[in-house]
Amino acid sequence: xxxxxxxxxxxxxxxxxxxxxxxxxxxxxxxxxxxxxxxxxxxxxxxxxxxxxxxxxxxxxxxxxxxxxxxxxxxxxxxxxxxxxxxxxxxxxxxxxxxxxxxxxxxxxxxxxxxxxxxxxxxxxxxxxxxxxxxxxxxxxxxxxxxxxxxxxxxxxxxxxxxxxxxxxxxxxxxxxxxxxxxxxxxxxxxxxxxxxxxxxxxxxxxxxxxxxxxxxxxxxxxxxxxxxxxxxxxxxxxxxxxxxxxxxxxxxxxxxxxxxxxxxxxxxxxxxxxxxxxxxxxxxxxxxxxxxxxxxxxxxxxxxxxxxxxxxxxxxxxxxxxxxxxxxxxxxxxxxxxxxxxxxxxxxxxxxxxxxxxxxxxxxxxxxxxxxxxxxxxxxxxxxxxxxxxxxxxxxxxxxxxxxxxxxxxxxxxxxxxxxxxxxxxxxxxxxxxxxxxxxxxxxxxxxxxxxxxxxxxxxxxxxxxxxxxxxxxxxxxxxxxxxxxxxxxxxxxxxxxxxxxxxxx
Amino acid sequence: xxxxxxxxxxxxxxxxxxxxxxxxxxxxxxxxxxxxxxxxxxxxxxxxxxxxxxxxxxxxxxxxxxxxxxxxxxxxxxxxxxxxxxxxxxxxxxxxxxxxxxxxxxxxxxxxxxxxxxxxxxxxxxxxxxxxxxxxxxxxxxxxxxxxxxxxxxxxxxxxxxxxxxxxxxxxxxxxxxxxxxxxxxxxxxxxxxxxxxxxxxxxxxxxxxxxxxxxxxxxxxxxxxxxxxxxxxxxxxxxxxxxxxxxxxxxxxxxxxxxxxxxxxxxxxxxxxxxxxxxxxxxxxxxxxxxxxxxxxxxxxxxxxxxxxxxxxxxxxxxxxxxxxxxxxxxxxxxxxxxxxxxxxxxxxxxxxxxxxxxxxxxxxxxxxxxxxxxxxxxxxxxxxxxxxx
Numbered sequence: 001x002x003x004x005x006x007x008x009x010x011x012x013x014x015x016x017x018x019x020x021x022x023x024x025x026x027x028x029x030x031x032x033x034x035x036x037x038x039x040x041x042x043x044x045x046x047x048x049x050x051x052x053x054x055x056x057x058x059x060x061x062x063x064x065x066x067x068x069x070x071x072x073x074x075x076x077x078x079x080x081x082x083x084x085x086x087x088x089x090x091x092x093x094x095x096x097x098x099x100x101x102x103x104x105x106x107x108x109x110x111x112x113x114x115x116x117x118x119x120x121x122x123x124x125x126x127x128x129x130x131x132x133x134x135x136x137x138x139x140x141x142x143x144x145x146x147x148x149x150x151x152x153x154x155x156x157x158x159x160x161x162x163x164x165x166x167x168x169x170x171x172x173x174x175x176x177x178x179x180x181x182x183x184x185x186x187x188x189x190x191x192x193x194x195x196x197x198x199x200x201x202x203x204x205x206x207x208x209x210x211x212x213x214x215x216x217x218x219x220x221x222x223x224x225x226x227x228x229x230x231x232x233x234x235x236x237x238x239x240x241x242x243x244x245x246x247x248x249x250x251x252x253x254x255x256x257x258x259x260x261x262x263x264x265x266x267x268x269x270x271x272x273x274x275x276x277x278x279x280x281x282x283x284x285x286x287x288x289x290x291x292x293x294x295x296x297x298x299x300x301x302x303x304x305x306x307x308x309x310x311x312x313x314x315x316x317x318x319x320x321x322x323x324x325x326x327x328x329x330x331x332x333x334x335x336x337x338x339x340x341x342x343x344x345x346x347x348x349x350x351x352x353x354x355x356x357x358x359x360x361x362x363x364x365x366x367x368x369x370x371x372x373x374x375x376x377x378x379x380x381x382x383x384x385x386x387x388x389x390x391x392x393x394x395x396x397x398x399x400x401x402x403x404x405x406x407x408x409x410x411x412x413x414x415x416x417x418x419x420x421x422x423x424x425x426x427x428x429x430x431x432x433x434x435x436x437x438x439x440x441x442x443x444x445x446x447x448x449x450x451x452x453x454x455x456x457x458x459x460x461x462x463x464x465x466x467x468x469x470x471x472x473x474x475x476x477x478x479x480x481x482x483x484x485x486x487x488x489x490x491x492x493x494x495x496x497x498x499x500x501x502x503x504x505x506x507x
Numbered sequence: 508x509x510x511x512x513x514x515x516x517x518x519x520x521x522x523x524x525x526x527x528x529x530x531x532x533x534x535x536x537x538x539x540x541x542x543x544x545x546x547x548x549x550x551x552x553x554x555x556x557x558x559x560x561x562x563x564x565x566x567x568x569x570x571x572x573x574x575x576x577x578x579x580x581x582x583x584x585x586x587x588x589x590x591x592x593x594x595x596x597x598x599x600x601x602x603x604x605x606x607x608x609x610x611x612x613x614x615x616x617x618x619x620x621x622x623x624x625x626x627x628x629x630x631x632x633x634x635x636x637x638x639x640x641x642x643x644x645x646x647x648x649x650x651x652x653x654x655x656x657x658x659x660x661x662x663x664x665x666x667x668x669x670x671x672x673x674x675x676x677x678x679x680x681x682x683x684x685x686x687x688x689x690x691x692x693x694x695x696x697x698x699x700x701x702x703x704x705x706x707x708x709x710x711x712x713x714x715x716x717x718x719x720x721x722x723x724x725x726x727x728x729x730x731x732x733x734x735x736x737x738x739x740x741x742x743x744x745x746x747x748x749x750x751x752x753x754x755x756x757x758x759x760x761x762x763x764x765x766x767x768x769x770x771x772x773x774x775x776x777x778x779x780x781x782x783x784x785x786x787x788x789x790x791x792x793x794x795x796x797x798x799x800x801x802x803x804x805x806x807x808x809x810x811x812x813x814x815x816x817x818x819x820x821x822x823x824x825x826x827x828x829x830x831x832x833x834x835x836x837x838x839x840x841x842x843x844x845x846x847x848x849x850x851x852x853x854x855x856x857x858x859x860x861x862x863x864x865x866x867x868x869x870x871x872x873x874x875x876x877x878x879x880x881x882x883x884x885x886x887x888x889x890x891x892x893x894x895x896x897x898x
Contacts, residue, residue: 051637076766084765085559105559105638105764107846139635145627152624156617163613166601171610172895175671176598209645216636 025417026305026317027408028475031114031131033416034374038125040064040118043471044416045372046129050137053107058114059372060090060100066121070100074131077111077312080430087117106133109221111314113426128430130422132314134221138213157198164194224248228304228322230294235330237294239322241266241282241306248288254311255287259421260393262337264290265307265411269402270300271321274481276342277494279400281335282306295334298342299326303406313422313429317409337393339492345481351495353379355488357387357465359495369477369504375399375412377484379465386466392487394420396463399470404479412470474501532580533668536615536661537682539577540689543654546570547696548751548777551642555775555844558764570622570654577657578619581612599667599898609667609898615660621653642699655693662686663896666730670897680732687727687736688743694719695744695781704778704840705852707825709861710871713818716781717879721813722886724787728794729890737794741787748780752839762845771845779828779838785820786813802887809887810880818872829856 033044041063048056058072071087090100106112114129141149169179169187179187225245230237241264247253256263262281270276278297282290290306306318334340345351351359362376377397379387389396399412410417465486474480482497546569553566560567585608588596592607600607629646632639639647665683672679695702701715728736755774762771789812797805827833833840843854852859862868 049637051633051635053638074765079766079768083767085763085767086761107558107638107764108766135637139631141631141635145631149624149628152620156621156624159613159617159620162603163610163617166603166613167610167892167896170601171667171898172892174897175595205645205648212636212645 025408025410026319026406027403028410029132029134029136030473030475031129031416031418032372032412032471032473033127033129033418034469034471035127035415036125037116037118037127039122040067040120040125042116042118042125042127043372044114044116044127044129045471045473046114046131048131048133048136049106050135051139052109052133052135053105055103056106056114056131056133058090058102058104058116059093060116060118062098062100062118064120064122067098067118068121069117069119071117071119072102072104073115073117074104074106075113075115075426075430076108077113077314077426077429080113081115084115087115106131109134109219111310111312111422111426113313113430115430128423128427129416130313130315130418130426132316132422135216135219136221138216138220153202157202160198161191161194165191223316223318224253226306226318226320228320230322230324232328234332235328236332237297237325237327239266239268239280239282239292239294239304239324240285241290241292241304241318243288243318253314256308257311257421257425259307259309259315259419260395262393263308266290266292267305267307267400267409267411268297268302268322268324269305269406269409270298271303271406272301274402274404275344276300276302276340277400277483277496278338278340279398279483279485279492279494280338292338293332293334294324294327295331295338296327296340296342297324299324303409305409305411307411307419309419309421309425311425313419313425315419315422319409336490337492339485339494341483341494341496343496345496345498349497351484351497353486353488353493353495355491355493357381357488357493359484359486359493361482361484361497363499367474367499367501369474369501371505372471372473375470375472375482377468377470379468379486379488386464387486387488389463389465390487390490391461391463392485392492396465396486397468397470398485399472400483400485401472401474402481403476404481408475408478408480410472410475412472414468414470416471477501477503530668532584532612533661533664533679533682535580536577536611536657536664537686539573539575539580539615540658540661540686541573542569542576543573543657544689544692544747545751546573547654547693548748549755551696551699552751552755552774552776555777555842556760556762556771556773558762558845574619574622574653574657577615577660578622581608581615581619581660584608584612585616599671601898609664610896611660611663611665611667613660614663615657618653618656618658618660621649621656623653625650625653642697651693651697655690655697658686658690658693662690662727663893666893667896667898669732670730670894675732684727684731684733684736684739685743687723687731688740688747690727691720691723691740691744691783692747694723695748695783696777699777702778702781703853703859704825704828705857705859706861707821707828708858710868710875711861712821713814713875714871714878716817716821717810717814717875718882720783720786720817721809721879721882722889724783724813724886725790725809725883726886726889726893728787728791729887730893730896735788735791737787737790738784741783745780745782745784748777752776752779752842753836756836756839764845767845768848769843769845775842775844776839778842779833779840782817782820782824786816789816803884806884806887807880809883810878811876813883814872814876814879825858829858831856 029048031046043061045059060070070090072090073084073087075081075084088102090102093099093101112131112133114131116127118125165187168190169183224243226241226243228241230239263284264282266280266282268278276298280292282292285291301323303321309315349361358380360378367373381387395413401410480499483494485492485494546566550566585606588600588608589606597607601610603613625646632646665679665686669679669683698715698719701711706712724737727740733739755776758774760774790809828840
């Protein structure tokens, strides 16, 4: 046992049932992966426990026959598989062919690699799914349990005092002798003193509990605090994102690495009706400051979501609000990978893109929260044939999902909901026999940069737009807007859709 | 059930009982207490070695068996005494909400119910705040109180029998000392987070030890009829704890939770027991010369003796424990849990600098002496009462 002395208890507010803004995304920590594990097509869903240490639910769907064994292992980022327990076998789920399930312990608040392995007739296939493990909630005590515990507490308290009374009044009497009046009063007096002692102990215990609860509330994950402000530079509007969090200044978390070749993915969402949206890529000014040209972003009040990835593979989204002033006549053009969209969502399942092609959402009749329901789209030319898509940040398409109140925001790509950089870092660490950060010339930044170099070359790659699938489950009920972005003719095209998600089915 | 013969002794104002056989519930509660001690130490070792557990681990089962046996045996005695007890049994009982039973059975039943209460509380705690990796948490304290209550129930059960018999040196005297030794072991386990060997040159260890151990050692030994009661009780603690240190590593095991920072192939034991036998022996020597009427003088003497002897013994012994000479099956000071980093004091075999300055440490040593005196005084009061317990 590691000796870890408890921190000094401090009284704090009792919080209950907190579900908060979350890491790589906002409003959910669930991770979805879809892709290849060797020769096998797999979809992995990781539902972190919300408390740390806690059990994460791992569901693995294998699309191939001939599977003999599926395993999963949770490896803390800096220790890798060598510092992880032996993989757990995922059990086949009855009535769901190809679905395997297990639970893994996430013991620390850190970035984790979920190492999935599929063994079968086509050999062994492996894939790493990154998960950011942090405490996000505290389970409230259900009234039934609370009353049961309170009842048992009262029973134990009264029982203890009764024992004290008996101990003082009767236990020292010779057998058979009845306690006289004086002894009876002595028993009552002892019970009264015992009551004071037990009351003090209960009060101390209550304070202790409150202290633990307050300490836990302070450990619930908060993304780094950031502010956004727009200023004018040479007649152009430039948004500056500043990380002004003491934890960042104290270097409590590891430095950043680029994801999809960008140090930050900044999303602006019109705070009133979500009818304006921008996907920008600020450049690094210093370790806490990022600038991006706003280009044609309309004026108004915006929510901002800034995705960053740390060297540990830990991904988080900085959030806040900002006011964007009126555009000037001399606005500089934004980065070539930036995109600005300002229009209402499509009325139905088809959105017309700016080059005349159509983005079609192939959705089912209804959607429920927490139900795996991949989002399927296709892009077709006006004559109905599949459109050719260029690589947009190394991917055929990106999707952004936001609930109307802004409390949910998720960045998806065809591989899933995780940051590609997280996966690259964790794979690199596990390939090595020592920590990359201490191996000269092989820091995670170098790894990601070197891996991104060929990705940059992928700009020449083309995809057919007839099947774009994003593995996903809406985390909660509500009114949602989806933006889907593809690149055609060197221009990022954005289509938007609205949808309503119902409550999760009772389990 | 044992056969007892009662012979009233009016002159002494007490009833003298000579037991020809052991009443079955006495060894039952002693077994319960032993099972729980073994279970708790095994469970802590499990968490140091394997990490992952379920409701049904053997260590947990040993604790449950102890609670169930202690609770049910005591419950049976209460029901039998209440509804079908002999006049002698009923005469040697106390009342509780209309029921009758010896005091120890009520304490054990209370402990069993407290253990039951802790189960849903602990389960909720893990779901609300995550699996706790420390010994001291509110639900664990409820469980610990329950376990200690069952153990104290075993102690009181043997004590009442001891106090009703004139014979000395019999099984009941030794049984009582054994039960008291198990209670001391539980208290030592509860204090584990502050008695780690890396703290043996820090004031916190001596403060916690001074507050916790004199109460049990002096209280329990005052009610014992053995010639060397404190020594015997401390020896029980040391032997039980040392046996677990020696036996557990014989079993192969590997971690099932991460992060794993150490290669572990066998069960990792807890630390080698504290040298409580040293202050206990000197306390016994002092007790042989003590004058009963000077309670506060005796408390001060016991408190100072406990602190000074423990300081000399443990402070010096910890040099050996922190050396590489102690890495062997006897002292097992390579008992690092699976996630302990190489940078931690225990692995580096360095003492933890709890006290910022030596001056601060000396001042806190004074506080520790005061705590030892108060603990001794409370222990004496408890022991004086226990000397008279006959039911």
